[in-house]
Amino acid sequence: SQTIHQWPATLVQPVGSPLSLECTVEGTSNPNLYWYRQAAGRGLQLLFYSVGIGQISSEVPQNLSASRPQDRQFILSSKKLLLSDSGFYLCACQTGGSGNTIYFGEGSWLTVV
Amino acid sequence: KQEVTQIPAALSVPEGENLVLNCSFTDSAIYNLQWFRQDPGKGLTSLLLIQSSQREQTSGRLNASLDKSSGRSTLYIAASQPGDSATYLCAADAGGTSYGKLTFGQGTILTVHP
Numbered sequence: 001s002q003t004i005h006q007w008p009a010t011l012v013q014p015v016g017s018p019l020s021l022e023c024t025v026e027g028t029s030n031p032n033l034y035w036y037r038q039a040a041g042r043g044l045q046l047l048f049y050s051v052g053i054g055q056i057s058s059e060v061p062q063n064l065s066a067s068r069p070q071d072r073q074f075i076l077s078s079k080k081l082l083l084s085d086s087g088f089y090l091c092a093c094q095t096g097g098s099g100n101t102i103y104f105g106e107g108s109w110l111t112v113v
Numbered sequence: 114k115q116e117v118t119q120i121p122a123a124l125s126v127p128e129g130e131n132l133v134l135n136c137s138f139t140d141s142a143i144y145n146l147q148w149f150r151q152d153p154g155k156g157l158t159s160l161l162l163i164q165s166s167q168r169e170q171t172s173g174r175l176n177a178s179l180d181k182s183s184g185r186s187t188l189y190i191a192a193s194q195p196g197d198s199a200t201y202l203c204a205a206d207a208g209g210t211s212y213g214k215l216t217f218g219q220g221t222i223l224t225v226h227p
Contacts, residue, residue: 006156032213044202044217059214090156094213102147102206102213104157 002027004105006091012111019064019078021108023091026072032094033074034102035066039087050074086112115140117205119218126193127226134188134221136203141181144208147215148177148188151200160201161188165208193225 003026013019025031035047046059048066056066063082067075074091091105116139126132136146145164149157161170161177163186169178176189186203200222204215 004156034213036215043219044204044215046214049213092157092213101159101162102215103159104149106156107154109154 002031002093002095002103004091004093004103006089006105006108008108009106010109012113013081015083015112016080019076019081019085019110021076021089021091021110023074023076023105024072025074025093028072028093028095030071030095033068034092034094035074035076036090036092036104037087038090038107044090048076081112083112086110115143115205115207115216117203117216117218119201119203119221121221122219123222123224125224125226128193128195130193130225131189131191132193132223134190134201134203134223136186136188136218138184138186138205138216140205140207141184142207143181143205145206146177146179146186147204147206148175148186149202149204151202151220153199157202190223193223195225195227198223198225 005024032051034049036044037047038044050056050068064078089108092102094102118137120135147162148160150160151157163170163179174191179186200220202217202220204217
C-alpha cells in the first residue's frame with residue numbers, strides 16, 4: 001500500500017516569507033495527488049489537485065501555488081505568506097482511478113506570525 | 114454545491130457502548146462516501162469507503178451505511194473503547210471529473226471514557 005511523506009512536520013514562518021511544503025508518495029505510480037488545508041473552525045478544504053506531472057488545478061483563489069515536478073512529488077509553495085495561511089496542510093493520494101480510497105499524509109503544521 | 118453536515122459535533126460515552134455517528138449531504142449525486150478518523154494533530158486515517166451502489170460496509174467493529182436517496186450515511190461503532198476516541202469525518206466524493214475532490218463534514222469529536 002502507498003505511504004505518503006510530508007515535511008516539514010511543523011514550521012513557524014514570519015509574514016511575507018516564502019513557503020515550501022513537500023509531499024512524496026511511495027508504493028504506487030501515477031497517483032492523483034491533492035493538497036488540503038484544515039484551518040481552525042473551518043474544516044478541510046481542497047486547495048489543489050493533480051492528475052499527472054505538471055498538471056495542477058486550483059480549487060480556490062489564494063496566496064498559494066502547487067507544482068508536481070515528478071510523478072510522486074507534490075509541492076505547495078508561497079512567495080509571501082499571509083497570517084491567514086496558517087493551518088494544517090494535508091497531502092492526499094488516490095490510485096486506481098476515481099472512486100477509490102483516498103489516503104492522507106501526516107500533515108504539516110504552519111503558523112504564520 | 115455539495116454540503117456535508119455531521120451530527121453530533123461532539124459525543125462522550127462510557128466504554129462498551131454502541132454508538133452512531135451521523136452524516137448528511139445535500140447533493141445525492143455522489144460517487145462514494147468515505148469515513149475517516151483523525152487523532153489530535155495527526156493526518157486522516159481511512160476507515161471505510163462506501164460506493165454509491167452499496168448500502169453498507171463493515172470493518173471489525175465499524176459499520177457504515179449509505180442511503181443516497183435521503184442523503185444520509187451513518188457510522189456505527191460497536192462496543193466502544195477508549196482507543197476509539199478521536200474526531201470522525203465523513204466526506205463525499207462527487208466522482209466523474211470531480212473525482213477525489215472530497216467535501217468534508219466538520220467532524221464528530223468522540224470521547225470514550227474508561
